[in-house]
Amino acid sequence: MFKVSDATGGYGKTVIIHDVSLNVWEGEIVALLGRNGVGKSTLMKYMTAIIPAKKGKVEIAGRPAPNTTFGRARVGLGYVPQGRFVFPRMSVIENIAVAAATNGKNATMAVEEALEEFPLLRPKATALAGGLSGGQQQVLALARALAADPCILLLDEPTEGVQPSIIDEIAGTLLRINKERGISMLVAEQDLDFCLSIAERAYVMERGTIRLETDRESLRKDKALQQELLGV
Amino acid sequence: MDYFATVLISSLSSASILLIATLGLAVVFGLMGVINLAHGEFIMMGAYSALTATQLGIPFILAIPVAVLVTMVFGALVEIIIIRRLYGRLFDTMLATWGLSLALYQGAVLIFGSVSPGIGMPQINFNVGDYTLAAYPIFMILVAAVMLAGIYALLTRTVYGMKARAAIQVPDMARAIGIDSARTNTLTFAIGCGLAGFAGAILLPIVPATPSMGFAFVIKAFLTVVIAGPVTLAGSALAAIGVGTGASVVASFMTSVAGDLFFFILTVVLLRLYPLGVSAKWRIKL
């Protein structure tokens, strides 16, 4: 359903990721693991066409993905970036509404659904997004991505800088959304426990390539592998 | 007493004229961060468009939308051909728009000559006690208020407005939720230019069209937006009304040079007190 083959790209002349191939089946949650700086975020920017491709291709729902970032968003690729990047001088409501309206959805209804889904945003609904705490911004970035009605969601370190109580909430919400709306997910993470709690399958990256593919059980058992690849 | 009332009203009117001339720049520079040194020439282009339209027999009230349309289309072309390649490159943008400003000025000299006729508008006056005021400049207070409210509504109440702000604030993430940031930015730049064109047209009965008229506006417009800071619309309104009215009051009690001096001194003082603009800590959208 979501497929990347031979992804090669980077910043300017520097190539960061080499020949990365992976896929996410319909309704699946897949983890993308790896230490700091192995290229997880770069891979996600490649997938969203925020950085240009040197080589390789991306398929969304069985079709070749459009070349532009906004074109990919419109065919159902959702993205929650590392560092959240909410629209800081727009209100919480506007952050959600603009994503919904851009994709031809009723903005008022999308906002109401999102506030229902993420009650922690409700008291902040009219506040500027730039003034929210890290955890609140993370939830808002997720709500914004969901408002666009994606079929595949890329999440880049959704737990980074977020307090533990909200991490559990995010895990619960992702699982529920995955079940109820059938949205597939690819989650880049360093927090192994978080990943083991939501993903059935994982790819482990090392120096810009996929080192191996594994499932939840083998990864959970294999302490030596965890130590070697992730330093945990 | 009547004298003070007239001074205050006419000063408020000058401040409103400043605000009208500034709002386009508040969008292009304040919101988008593009230092458009040709802003004054867009005002000039609006003035000449309206003038030419009236000379062709179009009533003044309809000449205004013509001027807006001409400047918007030209603004869109400028964005696509020049500005788009230069986002985030301050110095290059300044150089390019400075060149554009010179070219437009020379173009106007060639096409229209350096003096031009006013437009024949009936002069309407009214009295405050013993003093007589021209109605049209006072009317500009209302125009400025409506213009400000209109832009605010466009940018906060419409889907386009939300897309425009998203595309400016975090372009990559705007694209990642499906917004064609490049197209949105072209439209926003064009709207800023259209506002400048509107200013040139609506002010035509007070400020006659001349090739060099842009220079008179552009410096004060830039200072106003710089004083305003990040909350660009409300900030510009406050700065234009505050500094503009103050300068104009000083000018009417002393000389217009004293008024300008007051304007620049107050700007320096405000920027010392608020290096990031008066609105740096405001928690509102625009």
Ligand SMILES: Nc1ncnc2c1ncn2[C@@H]1O[C@H](COP(=O)(O)OP(=O)(O)OP(=O)(O)O)[C@@H](O)[C@H]1O
């Ligand atoms: N904008 C950029 N320009 C140039 N190089 C970059 C840029 N962003 C990241 N890099 C480099 O690309 C490499 C991979 O970075 P990337 O952010 O993809 O890693 P990551 O796996 O997401 O790490 P982390 O877990 O810290 O988020 C690093 O060596 C980094 O220095």
Ligand SMILES: [Mg+2]
């Ligand atoms: Mg990263």
